[in-house]
Amino acid sequence: MRSVIFRAVAPFLTSLMVLFSIFVLLRGHNEPGGGFIGGLVAVSALAVYGIACGVETVRRAIYFHPMAIAGAGLFAATIAGLISMAARVPFMTGLWVYPSLLGVEVPLSTVMLFDCGVYLVVVGAISSIALSLEERGGE
Amino acid sequence: MAVSTSPLADLSAALVLEPVAAADWLVILPVAWCLAFGALLVMLRRPIGLHPFIAVAGLAGLVVIDGLLLQHVIANGPVTMVMGRWLPPFGIAFTVDLTGALFALVASIVAFAGGIYSLADINDSGRRYGFYPFLMLLMAGVSGAFLTGDIFNLYVWFEVLLISSFGLIVLGSEREQIDGAVKYGFLNLVATTLFLIATGYLYASFGTLNMADIARKAEGLRGTAPLMTLTTLFLLAFGMKAAAFPVNFWLPASYHTPRVVVSALFAGLLTKVGIYALIRVTVMLLPLEREELSFVIAAVGALTMLVGVFGALAQSDFRRMLGYLVISGIGSILAGIAVGGPGGIGGAIFYALHSMLVMTALYFASGVAAKLGGSFSLSSLAGLYRRHVGFAAISLMLAFAVSGLPPFSGFWPKVMLVKAALDIGAWWLAAALLVTGFLTTIATGRFFLLAYWRDAAEGEGATAEARIPAVILLPLAALTLLTLGIGLYPEPLLSTIQNAAAGLSEPSSYLNSVFPGAAR
Amino acid sequence: MEAWFALLVGIFFTVAIYLLLSKYIIRVLLGVAILGNAVNLLIFTGGRLTRGVPPVIPEGADALSGPAANALPQALILTAIVISFSFFAFLLVLAWRAYEDLLTDNTDEMRVAEPEEEPAPPLGY
Numbered sequence: 001m002r003s004v005i006f007r008a009v010a011p012f013l014t015s016l017m018v019l020f021s022i023f024v025l026l027r028g029h030n031e032p033g034g035g036f037i038g039g040l041v042a043v044s045a046l047a048v049y050g051i052a053c054g055v056e057t058v059r060r061a062i063y064f065h066p067m068a069i070a071g072a073g074l075f076a077a078t079i080a081g082l083i084s085m086a087a088r089v090p091f092m093t094g095l096w097v098y099p100s101l102l103g104v105e106v107p108l109s110t111v112m113l114f115d116c117g118v119y120l121v122v123v124g125a126i127s128s129i130a131l132s133l134e135e136r137g138g139e
Numbered sequence: 140m141a142v143s144t145s146p147l148a149d150l151s152a153a154l155v156l157e158p159v160a161a162a163d164w165l166v167i168l169p170v171a172w173c174l175a176f177g178a179l180l181v182m183l184r185r186p187i188g189l190h191p192f193i194a195v196a197g198l199a200g201l202v203v204i205d206g207l208l209l210q211h212v213i214a215n216g217p218v219t220m221v222m223g224r225w226l227p228p229f230g231i232a233f234t235v236d237l238t239g240a241l242f243a244l245v246a247s248i249v250a251f252a253g254g255i256y257s258l259a260d261i262n263d264s265g266r267r268y269g270f271y272p273f274l275m276l277l278m279a280g281v282s283g284a285f286l287t288g289d290i291f292n293l294y295v296w297f298e299v300l301l302i303s304s305f306g307l308i309v310l311g312s313e314r315e316q317i318d319g320a321v322k323y324g325f326l327n328l329v330a331t332t333l334f335l336i337a338t339g340y341l342y343a344s345f346g347t348l349n350m351a352d353i354a355r356k357a358e359g360l361r362g363t364a365p366l367m368t369l370t371t372l373f374l375l376a377f378g379m380k381a382a383a384f385p386v387n388f389w390l391p392a393s394y395h396t397p398r399v400v401v402s403a404l405f406a407g408l409l410t411k412v413g414i415y416a417l418i419r420v421t422v423m424l425l426p427l428e429r430e431e432l433s434f435v436i437a438a439v440g441a442l443t444m445l446v447g448v449f450g451a452l453a454q455s456d457f458r459r460m461l462g463y464l465v466i467s468g469i470g471s472i473l474a475g476i477a478v479g480g481p482g483g484i485g486g487a488i489f490y491a492l493h494s495m496l497v498m499t500a501l502y503f504a505s506g507v508a509a510k511l512g513g514s515f516s517l518s519s520l521a522g523l524y525r526r527h528v529g530f531a532a533i534s535l536m537l538a539f540a541v542s543g544l545p546p547f548s549g550f551w552p553k554v555m556l557v558k559a560a561l562d563i564g565a566w567w568l569a570a571a572l573l574v575t576g577f578l579t580t581i582a583t584g585r586f587f588l589l590a591y592w593r594d595a596a597e598g599e600g601a602t603a604e605a606r607i608p609a610v611i612l613l614p615l616a617a618l619t620l621l622t623l624g625i626g627l628y629p630e631p632l633l634s635t636i637q638n639a640a641a642g643l644s645e646p647s648s649y650l651n652s653v654f655p656g657a658a659r
Numbered sequence: 660m661e662a663w664f665a666l667l668v669g670i671f672f673t674v675a676i677y678l679l680l681s682k683y684i685i686r687v688l689l690g691v692a693i694l695g696n697a698v699n700l701l702i703f704t705g706g707r708l709t710r711g712v713p714p715v716i717p718e719g720a721d722a723l724s725g726p727a728a729n730a731l732p733q734a735l736i737l738t739a740i741v742i743s744f745s746f747f748a749f750l751l752v753l754a755w756r757a758y759e760d761l762l763t764d765n766t767d768e769m770r771v772a773e774p775e776e777e778p779a780p781p782l783g784y
Binding site: 075094 | 155158159164167175178180181182183184220222224230233269272
Binding site: 291 | 694
């Protein structure tokens with residue numbers, strides 16, 4: 001799109017949206033939110049960026065191929081399930097650790113890893129579709 | 140935010156608290172293994188040359204895992220693992236009994252053979268398109284469908300394998316493939332939607348989705364819940380997936396269009412998943428309804444057999460003929476399900492396993508024939524015997540096996556089915572089975588006569604390569620040897636299958652594995 | 660309430676099946692989309708309609724305080740929606756490709772994989 005205002009605003013808008021998507025992802029454990037919704041927000045951020053600055057720019061900005069991102073997400077989700085093998089509990093059991101970072105207790109869990117995997121799968125798969133559709137539309 | 144506090148409630152009522160034995164992980168490992176390999180292959184986009192080796196290694200590992208799983212189940216009876224520690228029926232249970240383990244093992248063998256065959260059949264563009272990731276995800280779906288103990292989870296695995304099969308069937312994007320994929324895609328989607336409808340009704344009447352729980356509760360609900368409607372819906376949905384007679388038309392319209400290795404895997408795996416689900420639901424979950432419907436299933440089975448074999452007789456294309464033979468095999472399996480009892484169910488399971496191996500091998504053979512003779516069509520395919528005697532011998536063995544002639548694997552299940560049908564006095568079903576076998580012999584014999592023994596016209600097919608790469612011949616020969624081995628020495632497999640069939644009709648050990656101590 | 664929902668589900672199924680019977684692929688596609696929604700509504704109705712609160716255990720308690728909505732049908736529907744959405748996307752693209760390649764959206768004319776006239780097989784050996 002050739003609007004100067006849109007082009008100037010798009011990078012800020014995109015970074016805000018991506019930040020918000022990560023907020024939604026991390027909030028999702030006990031409150032509305034989670035990987036799926038967060039991923040959709042992130043994809044719309046990338047789509048906005050693509051409309052403003054072109055698909056090529058987006059592809060360069062995310063560096064990895066969208067499908068590779070989706071694959072990494074699927075891998076992370078599988079690993080999140082397999083970690084429970086070491087703890088001798090059934091597949092996909094949520095395991096928590098509470099390391100202390102700079103004096104703050106940070107709860108980390110396999111559930112979160114799984115949710116991050118979902119986030120990446122959604123980002124990868126849907127942005128792959130969205131970007132290829134935008135490429136088609138631009139012809 | 141979750142904080143490290145001690146729980147207030149008594150957890151033993153809701154959670155599995157004993158540590159899980161390492162061997163129990165074999166229940167979930169086939170699925171997790173395939174998913175991990177599939178994900179890894181999706182991630183590795185650059186080194187496309189590595190894909191085949193990673194995938195073949197993964198499939199070899201899968202065969203080993205499924206073999207160990209079968210051994211574990213034979214030794215210890217059905218094994219259950221519940222996702223996320225929640226006690227069944229609240230957690231999603233993976234429960235493996237003999238039937239599931241047998242199907243999973245044979246499926247992994249077929250996929251491994253396909254993986255090796257694909258080394259020569261899938262070129263760089265196919266790899267870049269994602270053949271191997273799709274193959275691994277397909278196997279995740281197939282393994283999940285065979286191993287799960289939850290009916291909605293079964294639906295999810297159906298969808299996983301369906302979406303991967305969509306990816307595989309359009310590989311290459313030729314006009315023919317698009318045409319076939321349209322029919323395959325729409326009709327399979329309608330079939331899975333029917334499955335979902337049935338699952339919705341099932342949940343509404345049972346209030347549970349765990350298979351063992353359903354089997355427990357079916358007795359008490361017989362008076363009030365519409366179980367016949369449910370069973371009929373499941374029969375229609377799984378019949379459509381398995382390509383049973385009135386809803387079989389998508390199969391011959393699409394199975395001959397993709398790459399040979401894709402057709403081979405589809406013929407070996409996909410319809411059999413539908414058959415497995417049908418056996419699981421009708422025999423284990425709703426046995427009395429199956430008995431009520433047995434005449435319908437038997438009629439459908441007989442018609443499927445005959446329609447399939449008449450279709451095969453009429454075809455003049457190798458792969459299209461094989462598509463009809465797949466359908467005819469499904470008819471025989473349905474006949475076994477209709478007859479019921481240890482002979483009928485055992486025969487159905489045996490026939491399904493035999494059909495997985497033989498149909499895959501036959502599709503491989505069609506690929507080799509096309510490489511040797513330059514075509515799939517009978518009008519130009521000729522003189523294959525002269526070109527490669529060993530391959531002709533393998534093809535003849537496979538033709539015998541698919542017709543149910545001794546000494547190959549097709550013989551024993553056919554004997555079991557015919558005997559079971561005669562035992563309950565269904566002479567017409569036994570006659571249909573025998574006539575189908577006879578007509579299959581004619582169909583394959585006609586093909587062998589024309590494509591293998593007829594002399595090639597002068598100068599024709601001279602361009603075709605006369606040597607076949609070993610990676611193609613190896614899986615073909617291995618599968619053929621397997622059917623020969625099963626035919627010559629069926630005893631161990633036969634007794635395992637009989638135990639599997641007994642475990643399905645009398646699922647107390649299955650129930651015990653899911654609900655220890657709580658079963659009847 | 661259930662009766663009205665059942666009626667609605669019935670209407671959805673009627674429309675979907677009518678569209679599925681069409682020979683134009685785009686109508687079949689719309690039929691598939693409506694069929695998916697009909698099934699979702701069916702599961703929703705089958706899981707009992709309640710005006711309950713979300714099944715979330717409040718802070719400090721370890722059980723639900725009163726009647727709550729059944730979360731399971733919602734989870735099933737969510738899964739089914741995601742799956743049917745992805746299928747719809749795939750089939751839409753496939754139908755578009757079929758239209759581009761085969762130059763028709765009439766299924767009667769899609770005879771590439773099963774041609775109407777095939778060369779006759781050899782009659783003798």
